[in-house]
Amino acid sequence: MPEGPEIRRAADALAAAVVGQPLTRVWFAFDALKRYEQPLVGRVIEAITPHGKALLTRFDNGLTLYSHNQLYGVWRVATAGRPPASSRSLRVALETERKAILLYSATDIEMWPSDQVRAHPFLQRIGPDALDPSLDAATVAARLRDPRFARRRLGALLLDQAFIAGLGNYLRVEILWEAGLGPQRRPCDLDPAEHVALAEAVLDLPRRSYRTRGKRGAGHLQDTPFRFRAYERGGEDCPRCLAPIEKSMVASRPFYACPRCQR
Numbered sequence: 001m002p003e004g005p006e007i008r009r010a011a012d013a014l015a016a017a018v019v020g021q022p023l024t025r026v027w028f029a030f031d032a033l034k035r036y037e038q039p040l041v042g043r044v045i046e047a048i049t050p051h052g053k054a055l056l057t058r059f060d061n062g063l064t065l066y067s068h069n070q071l072y073g074v075w076r077v078a079t080a081g082r083p084p085a086s087s088r089s090l091r092v093a094l095e096t097e098r099k100a101i102l103l104y105s106a107t108d109i110e111m112w113p114s115d116q117v118r119a120h121p122f123l124q125r126i127g128p129d130a131l132d133p134s135l136d137a138a139t140v141a142a143r144l145r146d147p148r149f150a151r152r153r154l155g156a157l158l159l160d161q162a163f164i165a166g167l168g169n170y171l172r173v174e175i176l177w178e179a180g181l182g183p184q185r186r187p188c189d190l191d192p193a194e195h196v197a198l199a200e201a202v203l204d205l206p207r208r209s210y211r212t213r214g215k216r217g218a219g220h221l222q223d224t225p226f227r228f229r230a231y232e233r234g235g236e237d238c239p240r241c242l243a244p245i246e247k248s249m250v251a252s253r254p255f256y257a258c259p260r261c262q263r
Contacts, residue, residue, distance in 0.1 A: 002069075004130050004166025005210035007050045010075060014101045015048040017077045021096035024080070028109075029091045036063070036111055045094065052126045052165030056117060057094070064114040067092070068122065073106025126165040130206040140164065140199040144187040154198075155183025155250035164202055169253045170231045171209070175201045177230040182262045183250045230256040
């Protein structure tokens, strides 16, 4: 399943294709959404933003389309009037004069008033988005001390969207390697320096992945490109101490860590 950085890059591509352009065709597969088709023609998409693994498509008439890809959903950008050949089931088509954005296979799709969409049950359950620029290390550190999370093992906590939204398996591996912490540690057992290192890694790794991963020549002089240091590197030398990276299963997901320098 894509993680926060990949979802935000996908949202960027969708927004670049259609934001600010009047809609010429709107189509929804589900009967509950059919009544919105004609009223949305001629309207403008103002923004497409992720929160965790959900996307919010905001229209200029006070409505927002909530969608969650879950395991099988995928958005595609296409030329208007020329949908790509696909065996997937089309769920949403939002088309402008030049481009269209198409949602396939997803089932979790709803229309909400824009000023109420944050009350959606999924959005209520999840924590702040790791890529939200307003989220800072002090807030992450406070969540680590929160009684809801303080006694959870880090290997499971970092997959819990109620803690920080948008983190997934490769990010939890890299965050714990960066912070030098093993997956069995708990926030309540960390010393102050470890708290700081973990909070900073929770923000730095997703943001660096979003900015630079998979982009040729990405990164400014002060922006280190994102690279896997432990994820899927079982048996290879740890870049920090040269001990072999070990593969295991943590919280039912493949996990990679250095047994020497991740305490």
